[in-house]
Amino acid sequence: MISHVLTALSFGIIPILYKTLLLTNVHIVSLLIFSKILIAFFCILLLCIGNNFVNFKKDINFIIKNKISFLYFALIIALTAFVYVFGQYNYFSTLDNYNTNISTVIIACYPAITVVLSYLYFKETITYYQLLGLIFIFSGLVLLIN
Numbered sequence: 001m002i003s004h005v006l007t008a009l010s011f012g013i014i015p016i017l018y019k020t021l022l023l024t025n026v027h028i029v030s031l032l033i034f035s036k037i038l039i040a041f042f043c044i045l046l047l048c049i050g051n052n053f054v055n056f057k058k059d060i061n062f063i064i065k066n067k068i069s070f071l072y073f074a075l076i077i078a079l080t081a082f083v084y085v086f087g088q089y090n091y092f093s094t095l096d097n098y099n100t101n102i103s104t105v106i107i108a109c110y111p112a113i114t115v116v117l118s119y120l121y122f123k124e125t126i127t128y129y130q131l132l133g134l135i136f137i138f139s140g141l142v143l144l145i146n
Contacts, residue, residue, distance in 0.1 A: 015104045019095045028092040032085065105144060112137045 021031055047053050063073060094103045112134050118124040126134075 015095060015100055018092060019100045022092065022096045028089060028096060031092055032088055035088075036085075102144065106141065109137050109141060 018031065018035075022028070047056060091107060094107065115126060115130055115134060119126050
């Protein structure tokens with residue numbers, strides 16, 4: 001449960017830090033590049049700590065051993081990277097042009113999209129509580145936008 005709270009705290013602080021940089025006239029693309037370089041650095045650092053490198057090697061061996069198509073793997077990774085960068089660019093653009101308190105709440109509705117896409121793509125079931133949550137999310141959006 002502590003990790004949930006720390007994640008929520010981190011995700012709550014990040015838009016404030018990004019908006020602070022955007023208010024100093026840092027260009028959106030520069031912010032995107034700098035933040036991703038730092039994320040890559042910290043990921044490499046994490047890779048060197050503990051068993052992470054061993055796990056990384058196991059994953060690479062699993063991909064090779066199970067003959068997962070390199071093209072398929074590369075395509076999924078490239079598509080993920082594209083969608084992530086596209087989303088981050090639009091996220092920074094939204095923070096730059098709109099009030100942080102409104103835009104962040106609207107953007108934070110992405111789990112609703114994940115639930116719907118998981119239902120459509122993976123045929124996952126939507127529970128009563130998830131459906132109720134979706135209704136609350138979309139109702140909140142209507143109230144927020146009006």
